[in-house]
Amino acid sequence: MGSNVIAQKASEIAKQAQDLSEQANSLMQTETIVTVVESSASQPFFITGLTVFVLACFVGYYVVWKVTPALHSPLMSVTNAISSVVIVGALIAAGPELFGASKVFGYMAIILASVNIFGGFLVTRRMLEMFKKKAK
Amino acid sequence: MDITTSNFLYLLASICFIMALRGLSSPDTARSGLAFGVSGMALAIITTILAPSVMAGSLFGIVICIAIGGGIGYIIAKKIDMRDLPELVAAFHSLVGLAATFIGMAAFYNPEAYNIGIPGEIHMGSLVEMALGVAIGALTFTGSIIAFGKLKGIVSGKPIVFSGQHMLNAAIGLAMFVMIIIFAATESNFAFLMIILLALILGVTMIIPIGGADMPVIVSMLNSYSGWAAAGIGFTLQNNLLIVVGALVGSSGAILSYIMCKAMNRSFISVILGGFGGEQAASSVDNSDKNAKIGSAEDAGFIMKNASSVIIVPGYGMAVAQAQHALKEMVDLLKSEGVSVKYAIHPVAGRMPGHMNVLLAEANVPYDDVLELEEINRDFKQTDVAFVIGANDITNPAAKNDPASPIYGMPILDVENAGTVLFIKRSLGSGYAGIENGLFYADNTMMLLGDAKKMCEGIIKSIEN
Numbered sequence: 001m002g003s004n005v006i007a008q009k010a011s012e013i014a015k016q017a018q019d020l021s022e023q024a025n026s027l028m029q030t031e032t033i034v035t036v037v038e039s040s041a042s043q044p045f046f047i048t049g050l051t052v053f054v055l056a057c058f059v060g061y062y063v064v065w066k067v068t069p070a071l072h073s074p075l076m077s078v079t080n081a082i083s084s085v086v087i088v089g090a091l092i093a094a095g096p097e098l099f100g101a102s103k104v105f106g107y108m109a110i111i112l113a114s115v116n117i118f119g120g121f122l123v124t125r126r127m128l129e130m131f132k133k134k135a136k
Numbered sequence: 137m138d139i140t141t142s143n144f145l146y147l148l149a150s151i152c153f154i155m156a157l158r159g160l161s162s163p164d165t166a167r168s169g170l171a172f173g174v175s176g177m178a179l180a181i182i183t184t185i186l187a188p189s190v191m192a193g194s195l196f197g198i199v200i201c202i203a204i205g206g207g208i209g210y211i212i213a214k215k216i217d218m219r220d221l222p223e224l225v226a227a228f229h230s231l232v233g234l235a236a237t238f239i240g241m242a243a244f245y246n247p248e249a250y251n252i253g254i255p256g257e258i259h260m261g262s263l264v265e266m267a268l269g270v271a272i273g274a275l276t277f278t279g280s281i282i283a284f285g286k287l288k289g290i291v292s293g294k295p296i297v298f299s300g301q302h303m304l305n306a307a308i309g310l311a312m313f314v315m316i317i318i319f320a321a322t323e324s325n326f327a328f329l330m331i332i333l334l335a336l337i338l339g340v341t342m343i344i345p346i347g348g349a350d351m352p353v354i355v356s357m358l359n360s361y362s363g364w365a366a367a368g369i370g371f372t373l374q375n376n377l378l379i380v381v382g383a384l385v386g387s388s389g390a391i392l393s394y395i396m397c398k399a400m401n402r403s404f405i406s407v408i409l410g411g412f413g414g415e416q417a418a419s420s421v422d423n424s425d426k427n428a429k430i431g432s433a434e435d436a437g438f439i440m441k442n443a444s445s446v447i448i449v450p451g452y453g454m455a456v457a458q459a460q461h462a463l464k465e466m467v468d469l470l471k472s473e474g475v476s477v478k479y480a481i482h483p484v485a486g487r488m489p490g491h492m493n494v495l496l497a498e499a500n501v502p503y504d505d506v507l508e509l510e511e512i513n514r515d516f517k518q519t520d521v522a523f524v525i526g527a528n529d530i531t532n533p534a535a536k537n538d539p540a541s542p543i544y545g546m547p548i549l550d551v552e553n554a555g556t557v558l559f560i561k562r563s564l565g566s567g568y569a570g571i572e573n574g575l576f577y578a579d580n581t582m583m584l585l586g587d588a589k590k591m592c593e594g595i596i597k598s599i600e601n
Contacts, residue, residue, distance in 0.1 A: 045374045046261055046371070048376075049370070049371050049374065049376070049379055052376050052379050052380060052383075053367060053370075053371075053379045053380075053382075053383050054383075056150075056379065056380040056382075056383035056384055057383045057386070057387045059154060059383075059384065060157070060383055060384040060385075060386070060387035060388055061387050061391065063154060063157045063158050063384075064157060064387060064388040064391045064392075065391065066158070066161045067157065067160045067161055068160070068161060068162055068163070069395075069481075069483060069489075069490065069493075069508050070163065070481075070490060070493040070503055070506060070508075071160045071163065071166060071490060071493070072392060072395075072488075072489035072490030072493070073221065073225075073488060073489060073490035073491060073493065073494045074160060074166065074490070074494075075157070075160050075388060075392070075489075075490070076225055076355070076356065076359050076389075076392065076488065076489060076490075077221075077224075077225055077228070078156060078157070078160070078169075078170065078173055079157070079359060079363065079384070079385040079388045079389065080225060080228045080229060080232065080359060080362065080385075081173065081177070081228075082153050082156065082173055082176070082177065082381055082384070082385065083232050083362045083363050083365075083366045083381060083382065083385040084177075084231075084232055084235070085149075085153075085176075085177060085180050085366065085377060085378060085381045086232065086235055086236050086239055086365075086366045086369050086378060087180075087181060087184075087235070088180055088181070088184045088373075088375060088377065088378060089239040089242070089243070089250075089369050089372075089373050089375070089378065090235065090238070090239050090242070091181070091184045091185060091190055091198060092184065092187070092189065092190060092249055092250060092373065093239060093242030093243070093246065093249060093250075094190075094197060094198055094201070095187075095189050095190030095191075095192065095198070095249065096189065096192065096246065096249050098246075100245065100246060101241075101242075101245045101246075102241075102242040102243075102245040102246030102249065103242075103246075105238040105239070105241045105242035105245070106238070106239070106242045107197060107198075107201050108238050109234075109235040109236075109238035109239050109242065110198060110201040110202060110205065111201045111204050111205040111208075112205065112231045112232075112234055112235040112238070113205065113231070113232070113235045114201065114202045114203075114204070114205025114206045114208075114209060115205045115206075115208045115209040115212070115228075115231055116205075116209065116228050116231045116232055116235070117177055117205075117206070117209065118205070118206040118207075118208075118209030118210045118213065119208075119209030119210070119212045119213045119224075119228060120209070120213075120228055121170065121173065121174055121177070121213075122209070122210060122213030122214065123213045123216065123221075123224065124170055124173075125167075125170055126213065126218075127218075127221075127494055127497070128163070128166045128167050128170060129167075130218075130494070130497035130498050130500075131163040131166070131493075131497045131503050132497070132500065132502055132503065133163075133164075133502055133503065133504060134502035134504050134505065
């Protein structure tokens with residue numbers, strides 16, 4: 001036991017430190033690769049999104065023309081309720097642990113969208129319950 | 137929950153929303169459609185909450201916010217009088233607009249949460265989408281508030297016009313466009329806030345010149361905007377569910393606006409430019425020397441009791457007087473006397489699409505007695521009595537005969553073809569379009585001047601005796 005052992009331990013630690021730094025290095029590299037992939041993936045999203053958007057417009061067009069004119073009021077209140085699905089965006093903003101402006105906006109948007117979701121669906125139900133067929 | 141699973145669940149939610157709209161093709165399937173809508177929403181919210189980035193934070197705040205908002209929504213929906221429905225719909229649109237604006241702002245101040253870059257270095261495409269999302273959202277917000285005010289009577293229902301109005305709107309629009317370009321290029325905080333501010337102002341200046349009778353178009357246009365705002369946010373967040381829902385709602389509102397415009401024979405542009413119905417329009421027909429036949433409730437009761445068929449034409453006046461219950465009672469009485477009674481609905485009767493159908497449903501009128509313009513218009517010829525309650529412009533034959541009339545070309549209900557026309561109105565004044573109705577002075581017309589509800593009650597009494 002002496003300076004020898006200590007020297008050996010020190011060299012081991014030094015080697016470990018080197019390993020760690022190498023690992024960190026390689027991690028950093030993968031991260032840059034990931035960011036590169038992400039940013040290159042985020043550009044084509046616009047086209048994906050646009051495809052979805054245009055097709056959904058067509059679906060909406062054909063479905064809404066089928067709606068009977070008598071139910072145009074419930075149609076408006078139900079579309080209003082489902083457009084509150086933007087709450088998804090609000091939840092993502094309110095989620096992170098960090099407290100900041102973004103989180104406050106997220107919380108406020110959650111409250112607003114929730115008013116709409118509950119209010120919109122309930123009013124639609126109230127309306128639809130009133131529509132009755134002739135009692136025969 | 138990993139991204140693939142949550143995207144799959146978002147797809148299921150999208151399908152649920154499509155089914156919800158599909159259900160509205162008939163009153164029988166509408167309720168099951170609504171159940172689809174509710175499930176879709178629940179699925180979307182739960183899936184998002186279970187995402188790792190949202191789970192990492194505290195759920196407490198989120199749950200509290202949903203509870204507060206949900207509670208308010210529940211109370212409003214339970215308490216609201218059906219007569220205030222158009223205002224309520226407008227108010228709800230404003231909330232979606234504001235929520236979309238807030239989300240856009242949240243994304244701007246914390247882009248990492250949405251994977252669209254870091255503050256100061258947000259992708260340019262995302263910046264444009266973000267700017268458009270908040271602009272449409274802010275515009276929907278103030279526009280819906282003005283529409284709400286007009287429907288509620290807080291803001292004058294008359295078109296408010298001033299010189300240079302269109303120039304002002306165009307200038308604001310142009311300034312907004314410039315700001316969006318600056319914002320996309322520099323990501324400047326100032327430009328972002330300016331876009332929001334300009335959109336808020338544009339919402340007010342765009343809706344303020346539009347008159348009460350054009351409200352069905354405006355309410356459905358704002359409905360459409362709230363959808364486009366959601367789609368804009370969907371592009372920013374790269375979320376397909378939001379894009380699908382935004383597109384569905386956007387096209388739904390656009391189709392409703394189109395139907396309303398067509399039913400008034402007006403172009404969408406002319407509605408947006410506003411000013412319609414402000415001034416007394418010049419008419420080639422002068423009615424000042426003619427006398428209208430004024431009848432009483434007893435006369436009307438006698439005529440209808442002895443008729444074999446009656447068609448009821450309701451309008452906004454019925455909604456104002458809340459006469460639908462008295463009307464239903466009157467109709468029941470006539471039916472028990474063996475008279476066949478139907479209702480005819482014009483697409484723009486009332487203050488929002490389908491307004492009359494909801495009011496009649498509220499009074500327990502079976503929906504198979506309520507017919508649309510195309511279904512019933514030919515039947516007026518074989519009908520003894522057309523009973524017009526609180527409607528005016530939608531029956532005005534000037535739309536067919538007088539090319540000088542502002543409503544020329546608008547499809548109308550041909551009540552003048554019926555044996556006798558009974559008009560319940562408060563006065564002989566003109567309708568919202570500011571046009572005199574020559575039908576008031578026709579030989580087969582009898583005017584019943586007074587409150588629609590009291591008049592119906594009077595007719596009920598006279599039939600009973």
